[in-house]
Amino acid sequence: MRIESKILLWLGIFFGLMCAVYWTWSLENAGGVMMFFAMGLCFLPGLYYFWWSRRMGYRPEDDPNATQETGAGYIDAFPGSSIFPFTLGSGAFFVVLSMVFGSWLLIPGLGLVIWAALGGIAEGRRGGDK
Amino acid sequence: MTTTAHNPAVESHGHEHGHAEHHGPRGILNWLTSTDHKVIGLSYTITSVLMLVIGGALAEVIRGQLANPNGHLVTMAQYNELFTMHGSIMIYLFAGPFAFGALANIIVPIQIGAPDMAFPRLNALSYWLYLSGAITMLLGFFVTGGAANFGWVGYAPLSDAVYAPGAGADLWIGGLLLTGFSAIFTGVNICATVFYLRAPGLTLFRMPIFTWNLLVVSILILLAFPILTAGLVMLYADRHLGTHIYSVAGGGVPVLWQHIFWFWGHPEVYILALPFFGMVTEIIPVFSRKPVFGYKGMVFATLTIAALSLGVWAHHMFTTGVVLLPFFSIMSLLIAVPTGIKLFNWIGSMWRGQIWFSTAMLFAIGFVVTFLIGGLTGIYLASPPLDFFTHDTYFVVAHFHSVVMALVLGGMAGLYYWGPKITGYMLNERIGKVQFWLAFIGTQVFTIPQYIVGLNGMPRRMAVYPNDPEWQTLNTWSSVGAIMIGISTLLFVVNIVASWKKHPAGDNPWDGHTLEWFTTSPPPHHNFFRLPQIRSERPTWDHNHPEAKALAHGKEDH
Numbered sequence: 001m002r003i004e005s006k007i008l009l010w011l012g013i014f015f016g017l018m019c020a021v022y023w024t025w026s027l028e029n030a031g032g033v034m035m036f037f038a039m040g041l042c043f044l045p046g047l048y049y050f051w052w053s054r055r056m057g058y059r060p061e062d063d064p065n066a067t068q069e070t071g072a073g074y075i076d077a078f079p080g081s082s083i084f085p086f087t088l089g090s091g092a093f094f095v096v097l098s099m100v101f102g103s104w105l106l107i108p109g110l111g112l113v114i115w116a117a118l119g120g121i122a123e124g125r126r127g128g129d130k
Numbered sequence: 131m132t133t134t135a136h137n138p139a140v141e142s143h144g145h146e147h148g149h150a151e152h153h154g155p156r157g158i159l160n161w162l163t164s165t166d167h168k169v170i171g172l173s174y175t176i177t178s179v180l181m182l183v184i185g186g187a188l189a190e191v192i193r194g195q196l197a198n199p200n201g202h203l204v205t206m207a208q209y210n211e212l213f214t215m216h217g218s219i220m221i222y223l224f225a226g227p228f229a230f231g232a233l234a235n236i237i238v239p240i241q242i243g244a245p246d247m248a249f250p251r252l253n254a255l256s257y258w259l260y261l262s263g264a265i266t267m268l269l270g271f272f273v274t275g276g277a278a279n280f281g282w283v284g285y286a287p288l289s290d291a292v293y294a295p296g297a298g299a300d301l302w303i304g305g306l307l308l309t310g311f312s313a314i315f316t317g318v319n320i321c322a323t324v325f326y327l328r329a330p331g332l333t334l335f336r337m338p339i340f341t342w343n344l345l346v347v348s349i350l351i352l353l354a355f356p357i358l359t360a361g362l363v364m365l366y367a368d369r370h371l372g373t374h375i376y377s378v379a380g381g382g383v384p385v386l387w388q389h390i391f392w393f394w395g396h397p398e399v400y401i402l403a404l405p406f407f408g409m410v411t412e413i414i415p416v417f418s419r420k421p422v423f424g425y426k427g428m429v430f431a432t433l434t435i436a437a438l439s440l441g442v443w444a445h446h447m448f449t450t451g452v453v454l455l456p457f458f459s460i461m462s463l464l465i466a467v468p469t470g471i472k473l474f475n476w477i478g479s480m481w482r483g484q485i486w487f488s489t490a491m492l493f494a495i496g497f498v499v500t501f502l503i504g505g506l507t508g509i510y511l512a513s514p515p516l517d518f519f520t521h522d523t524y525f526v527v528a529h530f531h532s533v534v535m536a537l538v539l540g541g542m543a544g545l546y547y548w549g550p551k552i553t554g555y556m557l558n559e560r561i562g563k564v565q566f567w568l569a570f571i572g573t574q575v576f577t578i579p580q581y582i583v584g585l586n587g588m589p590r591r592m593a594v595y596p597n598d599p600e601w602q603t604l605n606t607w608s609s610v611g612a613i614m615i616g617i618s619t620l621l622f623v624v625n626i627v628a629s630w631k632k633h634p635a636g637d638n639p640w641d642g643h644t645l646e647w648f649t650t651s652p653p654p655h656h657n658f659f660r661l662p663q664i665r666s667e668r669p670t671w672d673h674n675h676p677e678a679k680a681l682a683h684g685k686e687d688h
Contacts, residue, residue, distance in 0.1 A: 008349070011433070014437045025457060063331065078165070080655075082251050089258025096262070097266065
């Protein structure tokens with residue numbers, strides 16, 4: 001986990017340097033602002049992973065001499081199938097179409113989105129559609 | 131139903147827990163509800179190749195119109211819609227989703243020994259948003275006023291409510307919003323998968339280069355795509371909610387759209403390209419019977435390209451006169467260095483290898499050659515004096531068509547290489563080779579006349595051009611190249627039909643290096659019954675060739 005965080009932090013440092021050079025040299029704000037927030041978007045997960053790497057320690061996938069047995073066991077519950085991604089996606093589809101063809105399309109759109117949100121949360125709580 | 135994934139340590143362990151037995155819904159309900167990354171990846175592959183065919187058909191109409199100086203195939207208004215939708219479909223709906231949604235979705239979890247993506251339902255949502263976005267954008271052809279007609283870059287003020295009043299432009303914006311969120315979710319998913327679901331012993335610097343590139347692409351997606359989404363929301367607000375962010379009339383700045391668009395648009399070029407770089411980096415060593423040359427160099431080149439790609443956006447805007455020319459010129463020229471390292475390493479991987487010229491390898495070499503042409507002409511365009519001369523001419527069109535046609539060749543290489551793994555059956559090599567030569571020669575016949583006619587001053591996005599014999603000859607040749615590329619794409623469809631369930635592939639038809647060749651073809655639900663010990667970046671090869679000991683990086687292979 002340590003290298004993962006370092007990659008993001010180095011990217012963030014590079015964007016920070018580039019932002020400083022660009023902003024002082026160009027006197028143009030749009031690009032400077034965007035590069036500044038690109039730096040932030042690297043530091044945010046980078047620092048989180050760094051903190052997390054100290055908490056979780058060395059994992060089998062970070063150990064070059066790990067055997068497959070060290071990783072054996074339960075990983076997580078993966079939903080085998082779920083209708084809610086489709087429901088949420090078609091809800092978003094109708095919401096976007098409502099931007100073009102009229103706000104009445106928000107009725108099916110938001111209906112599907114709310115159904116998917118409630119159903120998806122319930123499904124996640126009981127660990128999938130059993 | 132839910133299946134719990136267990137890491138299959140030893141063969142018996144995997145069977146005992148029966149995680150390969152999956153009793154989900156069948157048929158269309160399986161397609162609608164599946165959260166298996168292989169099913170979603172296949173949906174992505176089929177949809178994006180369909181988009182390639184639709185975008186390609188529009189391209190053939192464009193080249194038909196341009197085969198003569200005063201073509202009457204389409205009206206000028208229709209021509210504007212054609213080149214806009216051709217570019218939009220190819221970039222937003224084919225190249226991007228194919229690069230990070232299709233093969234990546236299927237291959238990345240298998241290459242790192244994971245049972246699925248980290249967030250399977252989010253992965254399915256990505257696909258449905260992508261499909262909705264594609265349908266939304268294509269609906270533009272069926273509304274009054276036609277599809278969007280302001281170019282795939284949607285420059286303000288051409289894209290405002292005055293110059294583009296129809297519903298087609300709004301559908302274009304809506305489609306991009308949906309596909310943009312689809313890309314962001316895929317980026318989150320791939321990052322989490324690579325960070326948390328690797329097999330034991332698969333350290334970050336043992337990951338296959340394809341997975342490395344997808345990780346870097348995912349980081350780039352997370353940096354770039356939100357900016358496009360924000361820009362589109364502001365564009366929509368300008369069109370319908372009375373704001374004046376991009377319109378001079380209300381005190382806005384039209385060039386701001388270009389800054390926002392290209393701050394997404396140039397990283398997007400690498401978001402498109404890096405997955406194909408990764409595919410080619412997988413294919414060349416396997417078919418040269420060697421480990422990849424310069425593994426760490428490849429990884430650092432990828433990271434450097436990603437880092438620099440956020441500082442080059444305004445090289446698309448040199449002629450606006452309001453950008454810092456030296457900064458963007460230097461940064462753009464610097465990107466040639468890591469890209470050059472990659473080309474050097476591809477050649478180094480082939481050097482003194484026992485090269486097997488299979489269809490996948492031919493396509494990979496075709497990618498390297500075509501990308502070299504596109505990359506070198508890109509270096510010219512990074513120089514402002516040359517860019518002032520060639521901006522908005524066919525030279526630029528030829529440059530990026532060399533690049534994206536290289537990506538199409540790379541994508542075909544990936545399909546021929548991983549197709550047997552995905553379907554379990556080999557594709558016909560003879561048809562594949564005919565397809566390759568048609569596509570490769572067609573690409574050069576298509577682009578090289580465009581370079582020349584561009585240097586002669588022919589502007590892009592014109593439905594008619596002066597009746598000059600040289601321009602006409604060059605344009606006719608370019609159209610011939612486009613027809614060759616079209617036939618080669620149809621040959622791919624013919625090949626799928628011709629080799630449908632004919633020759634079973636077996637687990638490892640190419641004597642491959644990486645983990646996907648360790649499992650069955652097609653892989654079972656949750657991918658693996660067992661995993662080999664991982665001691666290098668090519669665990670399957672180490673397992674199949676115990677006589678050759680695993681090599682540390684940088685050591686010569688004797």
